[in-house]
Amino acid sequence: MLNGIPLEHFVIVSAVLFSAGLFSVLSRKNAIMILIGIELMINAGILNLVVFGAFDKQKNEGQVFALFAIVLAAAGVAVALAIILNVYRQFKTVEPNQVEEMKY
Amino acid sequence: MQVESIKLIETQHITTVIGAALGALLLPLLSFLIIGFIKPRKSDWLSIFFSFVSFLLSVYCFINTWNSEIHHFTWQWLNTGVIKLNAGIKIDNLSSLMLVLVTLITTLVLIYSTEYMKGEKYYNRYFAHLSLFMFSMLGVVLADSLLLIYIFWELVGFSSYLLIGFWFDRDSAAAANKKAFIVNRIGDIAFFVGIMILFTQFRTLDLSALFGTAGKAGLIQQSVVENGMWKFVDVFGQAKTLDSWMLTAAGLCIFAGAVAKSAQFPLHVWLPDAMEGPTSVSSLIHAATMVAAGVYLTARVYPLFNPDALTVIASIGAFTAFMAATIALTQNDLKKVLAYSTISQLGFMIAALGIGAWQAALFHLVTHAFFKCLLFLGAGSVIHQLHHVQHKHHLDFDPQDMRLMGGLRKQMPVTYLVLLVASLSLAGLPLFSGFLSKDLILIGAWSGEKPGSTIVAVLLSVTSALTAFYIFRMIFKVFWAENRLQKTVENIDVSVHESGKSMTIPMVVLAIFSLFAAFSINPLHGTHSWIYEGLIVPLNSFSPKIQYMEFAESWVPIITVVLAVAMILVARFAYYKQKMTFLSKQSFLYKFSYNAWYFDKLYNSVIVKSVVLLANSIRWFDTNIVDGFVNGTASVVQSLSAIVDWIDRNIVDGFVNGIAALAGRLGNLIRGFQTGRVQQYMALGVFGLILIIVLSYIF
Structure with a gap:
């Protein structure tokens, strides 16, 4: 049902995807890049949902959740971009390291 | 005078007589307060006026009460439920007599003082203090309860402290008034203990309730001593029993108060020192009034004394009389002679009370008050004039030293005459008041039936002879022979002159009262004098009334007078003619006497x-x-x-x-x-x- 491709491959792809996203989140200076990293991580999660949803034949819950997650990711991106926009207006930068107002 | 004829008036309202007595009591206090706070310019005449009004009120009281009525005004003073204390005024014969005596003598002394104290720095204060003293003394006389007597008793002590220390800038005067006060405190404490004994047992301190009045027996007179137990009923009607020594103790404690005030052995030491005060003060408080308070108190509480206590009283009195007379023999200070004479005469009175001659004691108190006051005033007159001489010529000598006097009789005739009258009265020669009262005491002493009463009688008779000697030693030394002061200063005229009228007139008045006529029609026997008859002996249920013996009544006066005259002649021989000397100044007896038996x-x-x-x-x-x-x-x-x-x-x-x-x-x-x-x-x-x-x- 996975067209002969074993489940492990999917999981590995997903893990690689997630790790790449995480790396991006932790290492990028630009807030946009961090946002892209977050998107990668969400999509890794959605991929897992779809893959594991294949074993749930009756109700297609995995795919439904995947759809939800996509919608939520889109909403998250919208909110995050709004935040980034506001941060830029406030601090004239989109680098999180430059925005240290909340430390201590 | 029959006891029954006296009417007893108990009252809660102020009657005219009570009002007069209150006025007589409070006017001197008012005078003290006015002088003290308002400080008027004429303080001397103000106090004289007030005390004269007080005297008139006293005379009014006296006329209305003597032998007719006893007024007793009480007013509840303190009520704590269990303890009720009354304060009030009681005027019987004794009180009204003392009232007149005190106010009269104080008025005379105040008049005398206007000249005697002239120019003193604290002239006004003197009159204020004397008024305060008069108030406290009248309080003692009028008080109707032992507590009230005690309060005024202390006031007398305090005001005498002020007066003795009047010249407080002299160290000796400051020491003397402290001594007088402290010695008096010793007696006062005993007096208070006595009051407390009576109060805890009888629950009242009212004189009438305790000691009876007008023939009515009081609680103490109703009590009996049986088998060594003292049985009595307290004021609430509760029967009680005590050891009989408590009765003796109560009597002796109260008597101890009198011992201190009346300067009896062993507490007599303050009186000679108290001569540091002005002589006019001495004449009032150390002769006529304050020291008489002790005798007055002893007479008031007379029913309390059982035979044991009376024996002690008689012994102390007789011993004091003898001792003081022997001391007076050798004193060179004019006032010291009179001081010891006073102690001696007070000893006579106390001894008379002890042997039961109650009337004679108080009679002697009255006559002695006049002639001893006069003696002091006369001495004051001499001292005053010598002081003037000393001041005028800037001489340095003691104006009280009799060794520097002599021959003053022509220069001060009035003073000499009044002093002679007073001395004859003190020596006890017929026609003078002292004879009447002193011989009654001696007769009483010789009539005593108790064992040992002969010793008292002998002591008193010897004292009587010594009295005549020492007082005429004074007269001859001061007024006769030649002026010894003149010998010490050759070039200066030290002659003195007579004192002014305000000093001589009081002395003459007192001299009149030192004659027999003021007291008795019969100059040779005192039992019919009005004072003797008017003073009714309070009933003493423990000791019988003294009966005068025929033998004593006829012989004692004769022997006494003969002895006195002989002594006067001896004194004249020794101190006027100067042909006789007795003891050398180095002999032990002379030193013993001169140093007042070394009591100090x-x-x-x-x-x-x-x-x-x-x-x-x-x-x-x-x-x-x-x-x-x-x-x-x-x-x-x-x-x-x-x-x-x-x-x-x-x-x-x-x-x-x-x-x-x-x-x-x-x-x-x-x-x-x-x-x-x-x-x-x-x-x-x-x-x-x-x-x-x-x-x-x-x-």
Whole structure:
């Protein structure tokens, strides 16, 4: 049902995807890049949902959740971009390291 | 005079007589207050006026009460439920007689003082103090309860303290008034103990209730002594029984108060020293009034004395009379002679009370008040004039020393005459008042039936002869022979002149009262004198009334007079003609007498020194033991608190500060994580998650 491709491959792809996203989140200076990293991580999660949803034949819950997650990711991106926009207006930068107002 | 004919008036309202008595009592106080607070310019005449009005009121009281009525005004003073104390005024024959006596003599002395004290720095204060004294003395006389008597008694002591120390800038006067006050305090304490004995047992201090009045027996007269037990009923009707020695103790305690005030042995030492006061003060308080208060008190509480107490009283009186007379023989100070004479005569009165000659004692009190006051005033007159001479010529001599006097009779004829009258009265020659009263005492003494009463009688008779000697020694030394002061200063005229009218007139008035006529029609026998008949002996249920013996009545006066005349002649021979000397000044008897039987030295070495030693040891105890204990406690507490302080600073504060420091460091440590870098937070979160997962796999 996975067209002969074993489940492990999917999981590995997903893990690689997630790790790449995480790396991006932790290492990028630009807030946009961090946002892209977050998107990668969400999509890794959605991929897992779809893959594991294949074993749930009756109700297609995995795919439904995947759809939800996509919608939520889109909403998250919208909110995050709004935040980034506001941060830029406030601090004239989109680098999180430059925005240290909340430390201590 | 029959007892039954006297009407007793108990009242709660102020009747005319009571009002007059209150006026007589309070006017001197008013005078004292006015002089003290308003300070009028004519304070002398103000006080004389007030005391004269007081005298007139007293005469009014006297006329209305003598042998007719007893007025007793009471008013509840203190009510604590169980204890009820009344205050009031009681006027019977004795009170009204004393009232007139005190006010008359005080008025005369005040008039005398206007000249005697002229130019004194504290002239106004003198009159204020004398008025206060008069008030307290009248209070003693009028009081109707022992407590009230005690209060005024203390006031008398206090005002005499002020008067004796009138010249307080002299050390000797300051010492004398302290001595008088302290010696009197000793008696006062005993007096108060006596009052307390009576009060705890009888629950009342009212004189009438305790000692009866107008023929009615009081609680003490109703009590009996059976088998060594004293049985009595208190004021609430409750029967009680005590050992009979309590009766003796109560009597002797109250008598001890009289011993101090009336300067009896062993508390007589204050009176000679009290001569440091002005002579006019001495004449009033040390002859006529204050010292008479002791005799008055003893007479008032007379029913309290059982035979034991009376024996003690008679012995003390007779001994004092004899002792003081022997001391008076050798004194060179004019006032000291009179001081010891006063002690001696008071001894006569006390002895008379002790042997039961109650009327004679009070009769002698009255006659003695006049002639002894006169003696002092006369002496004051002499001293005053010599003082003037001393001042005028800037001489340095003692104006009271009889060795420097002599031949003054022509220069001061009035003073000489009145002093002669007073001396004859004191010596007890017929036609003079002293004869009447003193011979009654002697007759009473010789009529005594108790064993030992002969000793009292012999002592009193010898004293009587000695009295005639020492007083005429004074007369001859002062007024006869030649002026010895003139010998010491050759070039200066030291002749004196007679004192002014305001001094001589009071003396003449007193001289009239020193004659027999003021007291009795019969100059040779005193039992029919109006005072003797008017003073009714209070019933003493423990001791029978004295009966005069025929033998004594006829022989004693004759022998006494013969002895007195002989003594006067001897004195004339020795001190006017100067052909006789008795004891050399080195002989023991002379020194013994001159130094007043060494009583002062004895008291100084035995009592004063031991008291000072005690005081010093107590001070040592106080500074070393008590203070040491207190200081020791303080230092222990100090070191304890130092420890607590250390604990507080280091342990408690350390703990608190330690926690604070820990929290601070922890906060500082954790603060470091709050970098504000979102990616760092994220990284930490991821690594933490990984760590948790790894750890959960391992364990």
